Amino acid sequence: MKINLTDEIKKILLNSIEKNIRQGNFHIKDVPEIILLTPKNKTYGDLSTNIAMQLSRELRLKPLDIANFIVNDLDIQDTIIDKVKIAGPGFINLWLKENWLYQTLNEIREKGDDYGKVDLGKREKVQVEFVSVNPTGPLHVGHGKCAAVGDALCNILKAAGYEVEKEYYINDQGRQIDLLGQSVQARYNNLLGEKMEFPVDGYKGEYIVDIAKEVIDKFQDKYKGRDDQESREFFKEFTLRKILEGIKKDLKDFGVEFDVWFSERSLYEQNKLQEVMELLKQRGFLYKKEGAFWLKTTVFGDEKDRVVIRENDIPTYFASDIVYHQNKYQRGFDKVIDIWGADHHGYIKRMKAAIQALGYPEDFLEVLIVQFVTLIREGKEVGMSTRGGEFVTLRDLVREVGKDVARYFFLMRSYDSHTEFDLDVAKSQSMENPVYYIQYAYARICSIIKKAKESGIRIDKGEKVNLQLLNKEEEFELIKKLSSLKEVIKKVALTWKPHLLTTYLYDLASSFHRYYTVHRVITDDKELTKARLILIDCTRIVLFNTLKILGISAPERM
Numbered sequence: 085m086k087i088n089l090t091d092e093i094k095k096i097l098l099n100s101i102e103k104n105i106r107q108g109n110f111h112i113k114d115v116p117e118i119i120l121l122t123p124k125n126k127t128y129g130d131l132s133t134n135i136a137m138q139l140s141r142e143l144r145l146k147p148l149d150i151a152n153f154i155v156n157d158l159d160i161q162d163t164i165i166d167k168v169k170i171a172g173p174g175f176i177n178l179w180l181k182e183n184w185l186y187q188t189l190n191e192i193r194e195k196g197d198d199y200g201k202v203d204l205g206k207r208e209k210v211q212v213e214f215v216s217v218n219p220t221g222p223l224h225v226g227h228g229k230c231a232a233v234g235d236a237l238c239n240i241l242k243a244a245g246y247e248v249e250k251e252y253y254i255n256d257q258g259r260q261i262d263l264l265g266q267s268v269q270a271r272y273n274n275l276l277g278e279k280m281e282f283p284v285d286g287y288k289g290e291y292i293v294d295i296a297k298e299v300i301d302k303f304q305d306k307y308k309g310r311d312d313q314e315s316r317e318f319f320k321e322f323t324l325r326k327i328l329e330g331i332k333k334d335l336k337d338f339g340v341e342f343d344v345w346f347s348e349r350s351l352y353e354q355n356k357l358q359e360v361m362e363l364l365k366q367r368g369f370l371y372k373k374e375g376a377f378w379l380k381t382t383v384f385g386d387e388k389d390r391v392v393i394r395e396n397d398i399p400t401y402f403a404s405d406i407v408y409h410q411n412k413y414q415r416g417f418d419k420v421i422d423i424w425g426a427d428h429h430g431y432i433k434r435m436k437a438a439i440q441a442l443g444y445p446e447d448f449l450e451v452l453i454v455q456f457v458t459l460i461r462e463g464k465e466v467g468m469s470t471r472g473g474e475f476v477t478l479r480d481l482v483r484e485v486g487k488d489v490a491r492y493f494f495l496m497r498s499y500d501s502h503t504e505f506d507l508d509v510a511k512s513q514s515m516e517n518p519v520y521y522i523q524y525a526y527a528r529i530c531s532i533i534k535k536a537k538e539s540g541i542r543i544d545k546g547e548k549v550n551l552q553l554l555n556k557e558e559e560f561e562l563i564k565k566l567s568s569l570k571e572v573i574k575k576v577a578l579t580w581k582p583h584l585l586t587t588y589l590y591d592l593a594s595s596f597h598r599y600y601t602v603h604r605v606i607t608d609d610k611e612l613t614k615a616r617l618i619l620i621d622c623t624r625i626v627l628f629n630t631l632k633i634l635g636i637s638a639p640e641r642m
Contacts, residue, residue, distance in 0.1 A: 089188055089567050090131075092164050093178065094118045097135065100157040109153050112142055117204065119575050120178075122568040129169065129177035130564055136174035147174025185560060186551040188567040192622040200569045200629045204577055205246030211412060212238050214423035215335070216253040219327045220264045220287055223334050225457045226425060228478040229503060232494035232635075233454055234423045235340045236582040239633045244577035249417070251344040253408060256324060257352060258401070263287065264327075265320030269307070271296035272319070276308045295326050334479050339487055339635040351407045357399055360407045360442075361392070369441040379406075384437035384446075406438045413444050421580065423452045423499075452580060457494070457503045466507075485510040488636045492519045495586045495634060518590055522627070523639055525593040529624040530640040532605050536617055539606065543614055553615040558599040562619065565595045566626050573633075582634070589630045596623050 097118055104110040116138050120131045136151035143150060151174040158168055164184040169177050192199045214234025217227050234250070241248045255261075267287040273280035275296055299307070299322060307315045335341070351357065361377065364370040369380045375395030379402075382389050392403040412420050424431070432451045439449045459466035459476055466476060481490055489510045496518065497503060515521050536542075543549060554563070565588075572588045575581075605616045631638045 089164065089180075089184060089191075090120050090571055093120060093131065096158060096160065096163055096165060097133065097154065097176075099159065100154045101135075101139075103157045104153050110139070110143055110150075112139065115139075117574065117578065119578070120568070120571045121575065122564055122571075123177065126561075128171055128175070130180045131178045131568075132171075133176050133178075134174070136176060140174070150174060151176050182555075182560065183552065185563045185567070186554070188563055189551055189618055189622050192566060192625055193618065196625060197629060199625060200573055200633070201243050201245070202570050202574055203245040204574050205241065205244050207245065207247050208418045209247045209249070209416060210241055211249045211251055211415075211417040211420045212241070212423065213251045213253055213412075213420065215340075216255070217331065218255045218260055219324055219331060220260055221289060221327065222291055222330055223478040224475040225459060225478060225481050225505070226454075228338065228481060228490060229457050229494040229499070230423055230425060230454045231335060231338055231340045231478070232491045233452070233499045233582055236491075236495055236585070236634050237421070237423075237576075237580055239635065240573060240576045240582060240585065243573050243633055246577070249344060250342045251346055252342045254328065254345055254347045257348040257404065261320060261324060262316075265316060265323050267292050268295050268299070268323045269311075269316065269319040272299050273308060275300060276305055278309050280311070291327075295323055298326065330479075334477075334482075337482055337487065338478060339491065346408075348404055348408070351404065351411065356407045356411065357403060360410050361403075363410075364392075364406075364441055367441060367443065379434075379438065379441060381434045381437035381441070384433075384440045386433045386437045390434050402434060402438070405435060406442070409435070409439060409449065410442055413442070413448065417448075419448060419450065421450045421452065423454060426453055426455050429453050450580070452499060454499045455502045457505055460504055460506045460508075462508065488523070489517070489519045491635050492522075492586060495582050498581060498583050519636070520642075521597075522589055522593040522631070523637075524642050525596045526624060526627045526631070526638045527640055527642040528600065529596070529620045529627070532620060533617065533624070536606055536613070541606070541610070541613060541617065543617060547614075549614045549618055550611055551615050551618065553612045554619055556603060558595075558602050559616075559619060562595045562599050562623060565592050566622055569626055569630065585630060585634060589627070589634070592623070592626060592630070596620070596627075 098115060101110065101115055105112065116135070118133055118135050120133050123129060123132045134147075136147040136154065139145075139150050140147045148170070151170045155168050155170055155176060158165075160166075160168065164180055166179045166181045168179075171177050195201075212234055215223070215227055215231050217223060223231075238248045238250050263283055263285060264287055266283045270280045270282045270286065271293050274282075275293075299319070307318065332345075361370060364379060369383065370392070371378055371380065376391050377393035378389045379392050380389055390402055391400055392406065393399050409420070422435075432453075435451065436446055436449060440446050459481075478490075485493075485507065493505050493510055494503060509517055510519075511517075513520055515524070554560075569588065572585055576584050600620075603616070605613065605620055607613050607616075628638045
């Protein structure tokens with residue numbers, strides 16, 4: 085029977101924890117998911133876990149004491165584990181017996197494209213809503229970062245066994261959409277020589293002029309000089325449709341396709357607002373003051389109560405968002421994750437409060453805040469101003485550096501840290517460019533395997549190959565790195581930090597490059613050659629699977 089390396093180790097650790105529960109040392113009902121990671125420093129072993137830190141709060145014990153309890157009751161005789169040590173505040177570090185590492189290679193060969201997938205989520209339904217930019221202009225680079233983070237997170241959650249639905253919320257209702265139509269209408273008339281005042285706070289930028297020109301091409305002067313309800317409605321709908329078409333195309337070219345495009349208007353067409361306001365009133369969280377309706381968000385920790393219906397009976401954006409999130413809950417999701425831009429940070433508390441006011445669990449909604457992007461060219465910051473209509477679009481960025489590079493650069497660092505996107509590095513075809521570095525590793529492996537086949541070296545399916553010939557330090561390092569993919573997938577799925585996977589991918593490519601620099605794969609020793617071909621083919625599989633999850637291509641030639 086084949087043994088899954090990490091599952092076997094977790095079982096050993098879990099047995100010790102359960103033994104301590106039976107002995108009365110630990111008073112807990114549920115043991116959290118045990119995560120095993122590969123330490124960067126080899127002196128800390130082959131694998132490490134922080135399970136003692138995870139248990140510390142609930143047990144009200146020091147992590148070091150918990151770690152000692154666990155290690156003292158570990159039964160590692162006749163197991164994968166060679167030795168165990170405690171380090172720092174309570175990390176449990178493990179050293180593995182070398183012969184067990186080869187099992188990883190057999191597992192990768194057997195699972196192929198499915199290697200890395202785990203059943204952490206147990207088919208739990210998760211909705212991830214991201215980008216959701218107001219359709220008032222093209223996507224800029226900041227939206228691109230949100231798109232990359234959201235799409236990668238969805239792919240990771242799917243790989244971890246969750247049922248995931250990707251959604252884009254279209255803000256197609258309200259004053260900003262009216263202003264959008266009026267902006268194009270003014271430019272249309274100006275282009276035809278008709279004076280029409282540009283709206284205060286209207287949308288500027290060349291894209292507004294381009295849409296106005298398209299109206300002229302299709303409808304000539306049909307709407308010239310008109311400022312009635314019919315013409316205003318026409319310009320609003322035409323412009324909204326054109327911008328949404330552009331957004332969808334840009335996202336598709338960026339490798340992002342949504343399962344659902346949800347219209348804000350649909351909520352009002354179904355009269356859902358009144359239904360939700362009535363529910364909040366019945367639950368005692370809605371009150372009227374100074375002609376407006378307020379939600380008691382302070383009850384749930386917000387700084388102040390929030391207006392949901394203004395004194396003129398017009399709902400606020402907050403009201404629409406409450407209705408929208410009720411709709412999400414009614415669709416049967418177990419959890420929803422909203423990915424917002426940095427300018428929405430102050431909005432989290434009120435939205436969490438609204439969720440609880442509706443009677444739903446607070447943790448039904450999780451919000452990730454994606455920080456800003458700065459473009460750097462020749463060492464200088466590229467100026468951007470969205471209000472003035474001067475910004476770098478996602479479309480322009482993808483044209484300049486390519487989809488793969490753009491996605492990886494947005495995912496290189498934690499989403500909640502500021503991104504400095506160096507255009508010169510991004511465009512370079514050198515090892516300085518991390519995407520080139522990773523893809524070159526993949527292409528190099530494909531080239532070696534092709535060369536081996538051309539030389540008549542083949543490994544038949546089911547052929548027994550002596551993997552114990554892989555006994556060099558660099559080979560052990562590479563195998564250990566390959567074995568940790570599933571644990572990285574689990575950690576990202578639990579923490580929602582996709583950059584951990586890009587870090588893993590880069591480290592894996594580095595391990596391969598180091599190995600290839602020191603050791604020849606195709607040698608005069610036929611058996612050693614076959615063992616090394618299996619090692620690099622397993623590396624190829626893991627590189628491919630990880631790149632695919634991140635939405636990045638794996639070229640066989642560079």
